[in-house]
Amino acid sequence: MAGARAVTGSPDSPTAPEDPLDDVLAKARACRVCAAHLPLGPRPVLRAAEGARLLIVGQAPGTKVHESGVPWDDPSGDRLRAWLGVDRVTFYDEGRVAILPMGFCYPGRHARGGDLPPRKECAPLWHEPVRARLPEVALTLLVGQYAQAYYLGPRRKASLTETVRAWRAYAPEFLPTPHPSWRSTNWLKRNPWFEAEVLPALRRRVRALL
């Protein structure tokens, strides 16, 4: 994996090795590490419970999710659920599906439009402590370039399209996808192999896991 990570229990880690998952989640939800950079303040949005089989690593909450506290509760989430072939009840069953964005809090907007990237502090602090307590996770969906950069590191290809096209190389642990936002609509048209090859395989895997 690329990027420096705080090992659970190290002096840099906000968690202790003996912390159960619920304590780690509570500490993450109380995190204020990059509060000074967050225009709407910290509101970490993440979900996980022991027994989860699928982990979804996305980007960062938008303003709607910041308000609701419910990840993927938007048109992107609807498209992601269609990709996975699961309904909302299954998707939001955290005992089956864990959700960790690369940045847990809304990062703000770029001056030239669009949301800023996920805060870089977040994943190195929190992902490993949470993932270490999810031993049943068999597939991690890497949604978008930030998740792919962090988890695939040098194994990532030169572009998101090439990385997604090489999805078989990352199986069975990871599966990279584009972000399912409206911006992906043209990408999907240009890359019909994604819906023809990747999604059926993804749905089969998810059905078997959940």
Ligand code: SF4
């Ligand atoms: S984005 Fe992550 S590191 Fe920053 S305050 Fe939120 S939970 Fe903490």
